[in-house]
Every structure is written in C-alpha cells, then in structure tokens.
Amino acid sequence: MAFVTSHSDLADGVIAGDTRSLARAATLIESQTAAARQLIAGLFSRTGHATIVGITGPPGSGKSTLVDGLAKLVRKQGRSVGIIAVDPSSPYTHGAILGDRIRMQDHHDDPGVFIRSMATRGRLGGLAQATLDMALLLDAAGRDVVFVETVGVGQDEVEIASLADVTVVVLVPGLGDDVQAIKAGIMEVADVFAINKSDLPGAERLEQEIRAMQSLGSDAQRDNAAPIRRVIAAESTGLEDLMEVVETVFEKRQRKGARTETWVIRLRELLRDSLMSSLSEEGLESHAQRVAMKLEDPYTAVDTLRNVIIHGH
Numbered sequence: 001m002a003f004v005t006s007h008s009d010l011a012d013g014v015i016a017g018d019t020r021s022l023a024r025a026a027t028l029i030e031s032q033t034a035a036a037r038q039l040i041a042g043l044f045s046r047t048g049h050a051t052i053v054g055i056t057g058p059p060g061s062g063k064s065t066l067v068d069g070l071a072k073l074v075r076k077q078g079r080s081v082g083i084i085a086v087d088p089s090s091p092y093t094h095g096a097i098l099g100d101r102i103r104m105q106d107h108h109d110d111p112g113v114f115i116r117s118m119a120t121r122g123r124l125g126g127l128a129q130a131t132l133d134m135a136l137l138l139d140a141a142g143r144d145v146v147f148v149e150t151v152g153v154g155q156d157e158v159e160i161a162s163l164a165d166v167t168v169v170v171l172v173p174g175l176g177d178d179v180q181a182i183k184a185g186i187m188e189v190a191d192v193f194a195i196n197k198s199d200l201p202g203a204e205r206l207e208q209e210i211r212a213m214q215s216l217g218s219d220a221q222r223d224n225a226a227p228i229r230r231v232i233a234a235e236s237t238g239l240e241d242l243m244e245v246v247e248t249v250f251e252k253r254q255r256k257g258a259r260t261e262t263w264v265i266r267l268r269e270l271l272r273d274s275l276m277s278s279l280s281e282e283g284l285e286s287h288a289q290r291v292a293m294k295l296e297d298p299y300t301a302v303d304t305l306r307n308v309i310i311h312g313h
Contacts, residue, residue, distance in 0.1 A: 007035065011042050014141050019111055022141050026116050029133045040133050043140035050082070050139035051250050054164030056150045056189075061170040062196040066233040067147045073239050074145050075112055082138030082146040083115040084131060114138060132163050132266060162265045165258075166191045166250045168242075169226075171210075173202030190226045191249050194242055198230035278309050 010028075013021025029036045053070075055063050064085070071081045116134060131148060138146045150160055160167055169190035193210055195203055207228055214225040227245050231238035287305060290296035 007039060007042070011039060014043060014137065015046060017142055019114070022114060022137070025137055026134060029130050029137055030118060032130055036130070036133065040136055044136065046140040047136050048139070050135075050143050050146045051247065052135050052139070052146045052148065052163065052165045053246055054148045054150070054160035054167040055170060056160045056167065057170035058172075061172045062233050063149050063170050066168075066170055066194065066196060066231065066239075067149050069233045069236050069239050070147065070243060071113055072236070073243055075110065079144035080112045080142065081114070082135075082141070082143035083113065084134050084138070084146065084148045085115065085117045086119075086131060086148070086150050114141070114143065132270070135163065160189060162269045165253070165262065166246050168192045168194050168246060170194045170196050171206060172197045173200045173206050191253075192242070192245055193226055193228040195228065195230045196233050198238070199232050203230060275309050279305060283308065 014025050074081050135146050167189050229242045287301040
C-alpha cells in the first residue's frame with residue numbers, strides 16, 4: 001500500500017506542476033516498469049492539452065538549435081514547454097551521450113521549460129521506447145508545447161510520425177542529390193519542411209527540389225503538400241512564421257479528426273512493442289539461426305513465435 005500512496009502522491013505532484021515530481025516521474029518512465037505504466041494510465045485522463053511537435057532530419061541540420069529557438073519563442077508567448085531530446089546510446093552505459101540539456105543551458109533556470117534527454121538504447125527509428133510515455137507525462141503536467149527532437153540518423157527516423165501531432169523535417173542547403181536518397185524515408189512523414197541555414201547558397205534549389213517531389217504525388221497529395229519555410233535558427237530568423245505554420249497544420253488536422261488516426265498508429269506501435277517484449281532475445285536468435293541454416297522456413301518460425309506470445313510457451 002505504501003507504493004500506491006507514493007504513486008498517488010507522485011501523480012498529484014505532476015498534475016500540480018511540481019518540477020521535482022515531474023523529474024521523478026520521468027525517471028520512472030525511462031525504467032519502463034509496471035509502475036511507470038500504472039502512472040501513465042492514471043494520468044492519461046489529464047492529457048490532450050499539449051501540441052506534440054516532432055523535429056527530425058539529417059545530422060547537422062541544426063535540430064537542437066531550432067528546438068532551442070522555438071522553445072524561447074513559445075516562452076515569450078507565455079506558454080510552457082517540454083523538450084524530449086532523444087540521443088544515441090553509449091555502447092557501455094546505454095545512457096545518452098550527446099546531452100542536449102548541455103546544449104540548452106539558457107533554459108536551466110526557467111521552470112516553464114522541462115528538458116529530458118533520453119537514450120535510444122539501440123532502438124531503431126530515432127525514438128526511445130519510452131518517448132510516447134514521456135510526451136504524455138509532459139502533457140499531463142500541463143506543458144503547452146512538447147518538442148521531440150530525434151537522434152538524426154536520416155531515413156530510419158520515420159517513427160516520429162507515429163508519435164507527433166505535427167512533424168517538422170529540418171533540411172539544410174547543400175544536400176543536393178542526398179534529398180533524392182532520403183525522400184523514401186523522412187520526406188514522406190513531413191507535415192512541415194523547415195529549410196535551416198537558409199542564408200547559405202543552395203536554399204532556393206533545395207526548396208525547388210522539395211516542391212518538385214511534392215508535384216509527383218496525386219491530386220490530393222498535392223493539395224495537402226507540406227508547407228515549406230526558410231529559417232536561420234542560430235539567428236532566430238523565421239521562427240515565428242514556422243511556429244505559426246506548425247499550429248495552423250495542427251488545428252487543421254484536429255478539425256479533420258486526425259487524433260483518432262494518430263492513436264490508431266500509436267496503438268499499433270505500442271502493441272508491436274508489447275508483443276516483441278514478451279519474446280526472449282535467446283528464443284528469437286535461436287529461430288533466426290535455424291532459418292539461416294535452412295532448418296526452418298521463416299513463416300514457420302513466425303508462427304512458432306506467435307504461439308509463444310499467445311500461449312506463453
């Protein structure tokens with residue numbers, strides 16, 4: 001019963017906006033335990049207020065600088081901010097090694113900004129497994145805007161679309177043919193394109209390339225093409241316009257009932273993670289070895305693994 005009381009007190013502290021309670025809850029969520037799930041389940045009725053904005057794009061595109069600038073802008077508007085910075089994991093400690101909290105020192109004494117760095121722990125897709133729970137926690141804590149900045153590994157970051165209400169893909173001039181190479185990945189998940197460092201040569205060409213790709217879609221896709229905005233994050237140039245577009249896209253999607261569609265995607269991801277976590281790594285590797293040695297076909301292996309999930313043996 002002591003655990004329940006503690007759990008209840010922690011939830012109450014989060015709802016009240018207590019920073020220490022929020023930090024303790026964030027640590028609990030990163031552990032991905034039953035207690036963490038119970039906490040989020042208890043807080044879920046308090047969610048639905050925040051706008052969750054995913055910031056993704058290739059390494060070096062200036063995502064952290066952009067998030068930093070947007071956070072300052074939102075704070076000037078009198079709104080609170082949550083920032084989830086998903087970093088690569090250390091191969092030794094499995095902890096985050098880039099440390100976006102260090103790169104955002106300007107916010108350290110602002111109670112209206114809560115920053116959490118999370119390690120991917122080897123997970124593909126640019127997002128940590130607990131990122132959705134963390135975003136829901138910040139939402140329940142009353143944060144108005146939650147920014148989720150991904151690792152920056154390129155095409156594998158499409159998973160951001162399953163989490164964010166609005167996904168901003170950040171690109172920079174000079175990518176050239178690289179835009180063609182990544183268009184099958186993060187290009188399709190963009191709700192908004194931000195061309196950062198737009199004072200550099202090639203910004204006009206990059207925008208033309210994006211528009212050319214958008215023109216290849218169907219009539220409906222062309223009518224709903226992601227807007228493009230040029231910014232210089234390091235100088236805070238164009239950020240107000242970018243944030244206005246993000247909020248316009250968010251409002252438009254909500255009018256179309258996109259929240260249900262978003263939760264279909266999220267639940268699918270949560271179900272997949274839950275099912276996969278019920279399989280032992282040893283069992284999965286054992287079947288992989290049998291398939292590799294042609295002792296078992298992959299479909300039989302999948303059927304067997306599904307039975308393990310359903311029946312527990």
